[in-house]
């Protein structure tokens with residue numbers, strides 16, 4: 628039998644708490660995890676650093692996603708489009724990538740790149756901190772690369788991302804491995820598989836797998852029921 632203490636502890640974990648603020652946190656806690664500060668657009672060049680392929684192997688991530696022509700993909704927290712553009716090639720012809728950002732300066736960079744390279748199937752979307760603003764039941768995949776841990780409102784974002792997914796569509800989180808002290812990333816910008824799964828338990832999602840192909844990051848796949 629579930630005790631009243633367990634019920635209260637669960638309800639408290641599911642709501643936001645405040646606490647001491649770390650240098651790169653926002654002093655807001657969710658399931659015991661302090662939410663990280665959003666990476667400002669001023670740091671955008673880090674996303675396009677030449678050594679990223681050697682460090683993180685984003686090309687292996689693109690392969691692991693098994694995209695097909697015709698798919699509709701939302702790149703949530705797209706940054707400068709480092710993942711949006713390679714994915715756009717994979718879903719052509721007929722498919723599109725919706726590059727969702729809350730920082731208009733980054734959407735400007737993506738639009739400039741699309742224009743320069745004649746890319747027609749990357750659509751920019753200005754989201755909010757609670758809603759990615761994509762049409763309901765429209766996406767085959769919602770991808771978050773190094774993004775979920777900095778959502779100010781993870782609960783609302785997950786609720787609305789699920790609304791945007793087709794039935795059976797995938798929600799994929801790529802997060803630096805919190806279990807591995809060798810991964811050279813600040814603690815609030817890493818997550819463990821256990822923490823992610825705990826935060827997503829009470830949503831209509833099934834956990835599919837943690838694909839271990841990347842050198843530093845988990846690829847955590849969930850499917851909409």
Ligand SMILES: C[S@@+](CC[C@H](N)C(=O)[O-])C[C@H]1O[C@@H](n2cnc3c(N)ncnc32)[C@H](O)[C@@H]1O
Nearest residue numbers: 666674704705706709728729754756772773774
């Ligand atoms: C560390 S960057 C990663 C960018 C990109 N995914 C990449 O790997 O190159 C995280 C991005 O998530 C965006 N972000 C944070 N919260 C968001 C939200 N609720 N909706 C959409 N984007 C968000 C930030 O503006 C930032 O550009």
